[in-house]
Amino acid sequence: MENNVSEALRILEEPIQYVCLAFMALMYAIKIYQLMKKPGPPEKAELKGDRYAGAVHSLANVLRPWGMESTRNHLYFYVEFVIFHIAVLLTIGSTFFIPLVPQLMTPTVTKVIMVFMGLAFLIGLRRIHRRLTVPEIRIISSPDDYFAISLMTVFFAVGFGALWLWLDKRPETALMWVFFLMTTFFLLYVPFSKISHYVLYPFGRVMFGQIFGGRGVLNRKRS
Amino acid sequence: MAEAIAENTAIKTPEEARENPDKLGMQKDRKWPLKTEFTPEMLAEMENLLPGKLNRIVQTSLAGCIHCGMCSDACHYTQSIPDDKRLLPAYKADRFRKWYKGRYDWLGKVFPSLVGARKLDKELADEMYDLLWGGCTMCRRCTFNCPMGVDYGMVVRAARGIMCQVGRIPKHLQDTIDTHYNYGNNMAVPQDEFIETIEWIQEELQEEEGCEDFTIPIDKKGAQYFLTLNPREPKYYPLTIQSTAKILNAAGVSFTVSSRYWDLTNYAMFNGIDADAKLFAQWIFEEVKRLECEYLLSGECGHGYRGLRWELPNWLGGVPFKITSVMELLAQIVQEGRVKLDKSVHDEKRFTYHDSCNIARSGGILEEPRIVIRACANNFEEMPHNREDSFCCGGGGGALAMPEFSERRIRAGKIKADEIKGTGANVVLQSCHNCTDQLKEICEHYHINAKVMNLAELMDPALVLTD
Numbered sequence: 001m002e003n004n005v006s007e008a009l010r011i012l013e014e015p016i017q018y019v020c021l022a023f024m025a026l027m028y029a030i031k032i033y034q035l036m037k038k039p040g041p042p043e044k045a046e047l048k049g050d051r052y053a054g055a056v057h058s059l060a061n062v063l064r065p066w067g068m069e070s071t072r073n074h075l076y077f078y079v080e081f082v083i084f085h086i087a088v089l090l091t092i093g094s095t096f097f098i099p100l101v102p103q104l105m106t107p108t109v110t111k112v113i114m115v116f117m118g119l120a121f122l123i124g125l126r127r128i129h130r131r132l133t134v135p136e137i138r139i140i141s142s143p144d145d146y147f148a149i150s151l152m153t154v155f156f157a158v159g160f161g162a163l164w165l166w167l168d169k170r171p172e173t174a175l176m177w178v179f180f181l182m183t184t185f186f187l188l189y190v191p192f193s194k195i196s197h198y199v200l201y202p203f204g205r206v207m208f209g210q211i212f213g214g215r216g217v218l219n220r221k222r223s
Numbered sequence: 224m225a226e227a228i229a230e231n232t233a234i235k236t237p238e239e240a241r242e243n244p245d246k247l248g249m250q251k252d253r254k255w256p257l258k259t260e261f262t263p264e265m266l267a268e269m270e271n272l273l274p275g276k277l278n279r280i281v282q283t284s285l286a287g288c289i290h291c292g293m294c295s296d297a298c299h300y301t302q303s304i305p306d307d308k309r310l311l312p313a314y315k316a317d318r319f320r321k322w323y324k325g326r327y328d329w330l331g332k333v334f335p336s337l338v339g340a341r342k343l344d345k346e347l348a349d350e351m352y353d354l355l356w357g358g359c360t361m362c363r364r365c366t367f368n369c370p371m372g373v374d375y376g377m378v379v380r381a382a383r384g385i386m387c388q389v390g391r392i393p394k395h396l397q398d399t400i401d402t403h404y405n406y407g408n409n410m411a412v413p414q415d416e417f418i419e420t421i422e423w424i425q426e427e428l429q430e431e432e433g434c435e436d437f438t439i440p441i442d443k444k445g446a447q448y449f450l451t452l453n454p455r456e457p458k459y460y461p462l463t464i465q466s467t468a469k470i471l472n473a474a475g476v477s478f479t480v481s482s483r484y485w486d487l488t489n490y491a492m493f494n495g496i497d498a499d500a501k502l503f504a505q506w507i508f509e510e511v512k513r514l515e516c517e518y519l520l521s522g523e524c525g526h527g528y529r530g531l532r533w534e535l536p537n538w539l540g541g542v543p544f545k546i547t548s549v550m551e552l553l554a555q556i557v558q559e560g561r562v563k564l565d566k567s568v569h570d571e572k573r574f575t576y577h578d579s580c581n582i583a584r585s586g587g588i589l590e591e592p593r594i595v596i597r598a599c600a601n602n603f604e605e606m607p608h609n610r611e612d613s614f615c616c617g618g619g620g621g622a623l624a625m626p627e628f629s630e631r632r633i634r635a636g637k638i639k640a641d642e643i644k645g646t647g648a649n650v651v652l653q654s655c656h657n658c659t660d661q662l663k664e665i666c667e668h669y670h671i672n673a674k675v676m677n678l679a680e681l682m683d684p685a686l687v688l689t690d
Contacts, residue, residue, distance in 0.1 A: 038279040044536035046545060048587045058372065069612055070293040070368035077293075081370075136301070136308045137292040140317060142339030144330070145290050192330040194338070197371065200287040204372030207280055211374075212367075215533060215587035217611050 001110075003102035005172040012180045013099035020187035027191030028199050035200075041207055047214045054213010055206045080123045087120030088152070091159050095183045098171070110163050117160040124153030148195050155182050234513065237418050237441040237482045244414035247407030247483055249502075255397045258390035261348040265389040269343060272388050273326065276381040276495075284373040285323045288313055294375075297368035299614045300358055303637035312365035312375050315354040318347060319382040348391070355382045356393055357628030360620035360635075361493075362580035367611060376585070379620075384495025392494055393625040400490045403503055408486035410454035418482050420457045424465050428472075433688030437472035439464070439480060442514060446479035448552070449516035449544075451487035451507060451531065453524045453656045460656075466683035467522065467549060473686055474561040476552070478520065481510045487527035492534065493621030504535040511544050521548040523677045525579035525619065525655030529586045550582065550654050553678055554591035557598040563687040569600040574681070575648035576605070577639070577662060578613035579655035588654075595678050596652060599685040604646040614638050616653075618661025636665035644671050651675050 005013070043051065065071040071078040090113045097104045127149050131141050162175040190196050212218050235245065258265060277285075290313055295301055300310035308314065317339065324331035324340035331340030341347055361376040369375075386392060403409040412420075418441060425439040440446060448471075456463045471478050484506040491499035511519045519542070521528040532546045556562055576596055582588045589610045596603050608614050617636035622628065643651055643666070651662050651673050662675045 035279060035282060038277060038282050040279045042537045044539075044541040045533050046536075062370070068293075068368050068370070069608075070297060071370070073296065074293075134292070136295050136311045136314070137290070139308050140290045140292065140311060140313045142290070143336065144338045147337070194289055197287060197289045200283055201371060203279070203283045204287045204369075204374075207283065208366065208372035208374065212584075212587075215585070217584065217587050217589065220589070 001102050001105045001107075001166070001169070001171075003098055003171045005176075009172050009177065009180070010099070012177070012184065013095075016184055017095065017099075017180070017187065020184050024187045024191050028196070031191070031196070031199060035203060041211055043210070043214055045214075048216030049213050049219060051210040051214040054211075054218045055209035057213060057219045058205045058209025059202060061205060080126070083116065084120045084123045084127075087116035087156060090116050091120075091156065094159065094163070095180065098166070098176075102171075105166065107167055110167055114160055114163050114167075117156045117163070121153055121156040121160060124149055124156060128153065144194055148193055151182075151186075151189075152195070155179075155186070158182060234483070240482050241415045241418045245483065247414060248403070248405045252405045253401055255387075255392070255401055256390050257392065257394055257397060261345050261352075261389075261391060265391065266343050266345065266348060268389045269348070269385050270326075272385045273323070276385055277323075277327075278377075278381075280374050280377045281381045282327075284316075284375070284378045285320050286328070287371045288316065288320065288369075288373050289371060291370065294365035294369055297365040299360075299362070299364070299617060299638050300631075300635045302614070303617075303635045304631070309354060310358050312359070315359055316373070316375055316378050318351045318354055319378060322347060322351075348386075351382055352386060352391055355379050355386070356396075357622075357625060357631055360580070360615045360617065360622050362615035362619050363584055364580070364612075364615060367584060380492070380495045382495075383493070384497070387494040387496055393621075393627060395626055396490065396494060396621045396624040399621075399624050400494055400496075400499055403486065403488070403490065404499060407484055407506065408454045409488050409490060410458050412454055412457055414482055417457055417485070420461065421464070421480060424461050424468070427461075428465050428469055431469070434469060434472070437469060439468045440478070441480055441482050443479035445515050446477045447516065448476060448478035448518045448520040448547075449511045449514060450478045450480050450485075450520045450522065450549075451527070452480065452485050452522050453488055453527060454486050455656045456522070463523070463677060463679060466679040470553065470556065470562065470679060470682055470686065473688060474556040476556070479514060479516065481514065484510045487521050487524055487531055489527060489530035489534075490621055490624065492526050492530055493624075497538070500530070500534070501538040504530065504538050507531065508535065508539055508542060511542075517544060519544055519546045520552065521546070523549050523654040523656070523679065525581035525586075525657060528588070528654075529581040532586060548582075548588065550588050550595070550678060551591050553682060554594040557594055562682075564598055564682070564685045565687050566599060566601050566685060568684050569681070570602065572600070572650045573602045573604065573646070573648045574600050574650045574652055575603070575643060575646040576609070577616060577643075577651055577653040577658055578610055579653060579658050580613070580615050580619050582654055583613055584611045592652070592654060592678060595682060599681050604648055606642040606646055608642065614642065616658050616661045616665065618657040618664075623657050623660050632661070633664060633668050636661060637669065640665045640669035640671060643673060644669070649673050650681075652678060652681055654678055 061067050065078040158179050162179040165173045294312040298312050321341040322343045331338045359379045361379050363376040365375050399409050402411050428437050489503045521531045528548050536542050616639045617632050622632045666673050
């Protein structure tokens, strides 16, 4: 596949994205710096387990739905989570592949990405519905929660449409423009939004794993 | 702190102390100034205190919640009181998080309503008071079920510390801490009364068959284990001390109790005031060093165990002795075959075990109680949620010292009561005095005909002392 697009779209797909990406990286660096300035959890007690193994175990928690009761009892929710986040990765990936390595976006690869985008769109709709209708979720939801999931859901729909037309050998379409404009917006907005939770994820999981791994709660053998 | 310890350097022998007891605790009594309402001045002071409470865990936990709601099933409050949606862990923590976001979240500073940020006002502070003192036991079950690893226990403790600092803390809870501060233990047991109680328990013990030579040494230098106690034991449950001492004697364990600082509880873990928590830990630390013991031995007490085993070394920057617990020592005694046990004495009973949150989930003692139970009883049934998955009984986090929230506390114990009932057990074993009191209350309230016992009380009757 070839990405024969106008100069204007090329500028949006490449230099503008890089500038925005650099901005995002800078924001994340500041966020991480601010967090690392704070005192971390000390551990002077004699350990009963392994803090390092605990941290690894905790980080890998995302791959073990049986590891937490909350995912064990809601496997459907977990499957949705996995599909949604794979779709996020693939969608972000496609914003790099299309301008940089369009030959990678073969019909097969494009269709796989579209399947995940389509499923993630449906999951997004379900999550919006859940947020609106489940009382305990509704009372904890802020406008940013609705905005973030709505934005992602629309992004998947737009991406799906743009790739549909890409399959038809139409790399420059209105949907592709919207897709990349949204990507630009994401790069600027995400560092300030809850969507940036993935930056905090390793910190939360590692600290959890260090504490409870060191205390012998994680990674243990039952008698 | 150093001053308080230095003033008591002329240590008396137990005999001298019985005749002329020391004033233990801080020499100058304190009464924490309590407030019944948040005032604008208090809110301003809370704003000043907030930055000091934001360590890496608290900050990550405040910033990291994605409002997924996965914590909804994890909390004993939400499980037991499903009609009150405000008891969802994320909602409770959000009372604090909204304030945090208004000050620290980039978007929250510019568009507060977009991210649910709020200025700290009386209404928000009142909600924090209600839900973070009276709606959370800091059991960390939600933390274990949070995909992001949000440490709700630490978040709630930080919020409590700020509220306490300005005087908004349930009175009875703070009274308990003040008593500890003023008298060296949280029930103001005077030194002479404590020594007499221990001597009386020793006499009672020696009257038991096969226990004639058993002792409860006080201030014995060089003993291997420094046994700490919950003040409820000398005050209301002396038989618990008797059972523990009997097992330790039977197993040939060298141990001692201090005539001075023996209280293992540390309610400052519940009010979030680190200086007090360190002070109480320091008293125990100094006594272990004075008596030159190899091990600091925590008695059967949930938060007390966690405070000594996992927090004390961090508060004091390390310790020159080892720290363990009666629960672990009993398991070791069983595994090493140091006592002979007859399980059949308990054949009429059916047991279940409640894992105290601070002992299991936050403490790492998960298998040891089961080693003891299996060695002492044939009829044991696990609750559906056990070990680190165990539900809090509702008595943790200082809840028993907050009578204004008693009704909610008892209601929150329903999930645990249902699980106990489901086992058909007529004895609920546990290793924590706060759990003991809560379990007794919920058993009575939910019409469960079950006795509540700790591990030493289980093991004591099973001991075979004569050939």
